[in-house]
Amino acid sequence: MATGSGQDSPTINDVARRADVSVATVSRALRGLPNVAPSTRARVVEAAATLEYVIDPTASRLAGGRSHTVGLVVPMLGQWFHSQIFTGVEGVVGAAGYDVLPFTMSGPGGVARFIDSPPFRKRVDGLVVADAPLGNEQFEVVMAAGVTTVTLGVLVDGVAGLAVDNTAAARLAVGHLTGLGHTRIALIGGVDDDPFRFSVPVDRFRGYQEALKAAELTYDPELAVPGNFSLDGGAEAMHRLLALSDPPTAVFACSDEMAIGAMQVARDAGVRVPEEMSIIGIDDHDVSEYVGLTTIRQDVVGQGERAATLLLEQLGPDAPAPTHEIHPIRLVVRRTTGAPAPHTGKRG
């Protein structure tokens, strides 16, 4: 009667009977535990194979206390960045025999709901928290659930994690722009009403300011607009920038998606890129190469893989002390940045 289940599949009992041993021995033999005679193990393995026995992960977990599942917390898997992380994580933990269960923070309630009742409770051995817009206090709550955690994109005290140096990335991007001679450089950044002080946009904003200072330019608040890390957000931001009485000649967008959104708006408005408007992003999105976007490259899949590896280590028998890693970034110059127009003024 069980919905979704065909004929009864064999249990460990069936295997035990067929191999003429106890279920305990089957359990040990199949999991490669020591103290099983080689001949016995072979017999068990063969019995399992002929019966097409598949261990029931549910029962295994209940009895063993471990779920062999790692959770992946991301804002929303539908975004390129996060789906790449998933790819990296799943590749590594999958090879280690773990399932990966994604938890998104979209939908009604979003982050708040996530904090109130962490959905991963009782279902994962460990967690990769990627790019999560959580402040330290929110993190405390998550950690209180007592799940081994690795962060990606954000570093939290006492929790293993890896990230790029967002301040440096922003400095690199804006430095590229100032190096080309730009003096009016806009920032398209994160949400400005973020209640959790999510550090990624904050750090990039700081890097932006530092680079301006290094070039002896003054920071004009009018040029810093939110972009929500989406194509539409980038587009809207560019609309605002173009409406300024004295528009920028260059834009640093805190993600490639925002950069692409912004770029199209500029072109639609008749502003040539890069002749009249330089644009640089961060990420090196798959399509960036194909739209010629200059960007700060980071290896997203690689970061996912590394996070997974760190988590597996933490989950292992002799877990190393949690460490923080900074992953490299690189400026990739393509076709959306160039020197500012010789004479600042009206565009044609």
Added chain:
Amino acid sequence: MATGSGQDSPTINDVARRADVSVATVSRALRGLPNVAPSTRARVVEAAATLEYVIDPTASRLAGGRSHTVGLVVPMLGQWFHSQIFTGVEGVVGAAGYDVLPFTMSGPGGVARFIDSPPFRKRVDGLVVADAPLGNEQFEVVMAAGVTTVTLGVLVDGVAGLAVDNTAAARLAVGHLTGLGHTRIALIGGVDDDPFRFSVPVDRFRGYQEALKAAELTYDPELAVPGNFSLDGGAEAMHRLLALSDPPTAVFACSDEMAIGAMQVARDAGVRVPEEMSIIGIDDHDVSEYVGLTTIRQDVVGQGERAATLLLEQLGPDAPAPTHEIHPIRLVVRRTTGAPAPHTGKRG
């Protein structure tokens, strides 16, 4: 000692004791089953709340026989199309209290491994198989695992599913091109060595041919090249097309990603789009709007939601007979298609 688990969290026993009822009553009360006195239920709910009791899904599943998890089978979650499907599926089944466990077919072994030992065995109540490059025979194997299934993108006899009419979509796209006056129209399609006769590229190829025939054009095999459904694949395909002695004036790519890859190669080669080369895709990828790509739009997230809804129905108490649904498509004309270059003096 348990890795990844903090202080012992309360069990159903603790709640029972606190509410002064049996665990059976707690179980029934918390799940909203009938035959529980309102006052009792209230007491139980309160006890659970004060204890911050969270049901252990593992135990629940073992005892109840249902995992409250649905699997999502996709080729690889890192691709836009599939991550959108995830978004749709997760939204719906998540609201229904299910977890979503993604299974990808990438990595070593890929599809074959997937068929040999379906990784979702014993872990899901139902399955959404999206866009899977499986032939009917492969599907038999998957179905043999006895899991309630809904397909997305491909229709299989006897299995509930939904898809767009791929032949019609291709006809619409190519018809748009012939309508503009193109006579040499290329196809950038799926992999050509697909061992499973994955129907999506096959159907689109048929639509391509039908549209050519409708316009009284002859099919030139030279103009049909594989593109692997990726940016790079599209780029490579365009390289091949441009190398032809008599290149096409228009290209129909079987996905927006391939179209974007192709478009950039054309532009890099100095071929103006759309003046000298029209390009149309399928999907309406997020960035398509921003690169001005003409395409055949389909609502991917909506399809994911619908597939999830169908699956939930199938999983429910009075499951309807499996049906097939065809979802709508729509031509979205943007800036990458136009009339062919005026060999015979049509337009400047």
Added chain:
DNA sequence: CCTCGGCATGCAAGCGCTTGCAGTCGAGGC
């Protein structure tokens, strides 16, 4: 006043594994 049908609740048997502990058996040591 006694009985019967329903509703509310409790009992206890599992669900399929894992694992601490006990037992078996053969070989080596005294």
Added chain:
DNA sequence: GCCTCGACTGCAAGCGCTTGCATGCCGAGG
């Protein structure tokens, strides 16, 4: 020849829930 020790294996007690069945209670009908 008996005891000890070690390598294997089995026993059985759970892991935290769900659920069929039994029980107790109450009002209504006979």
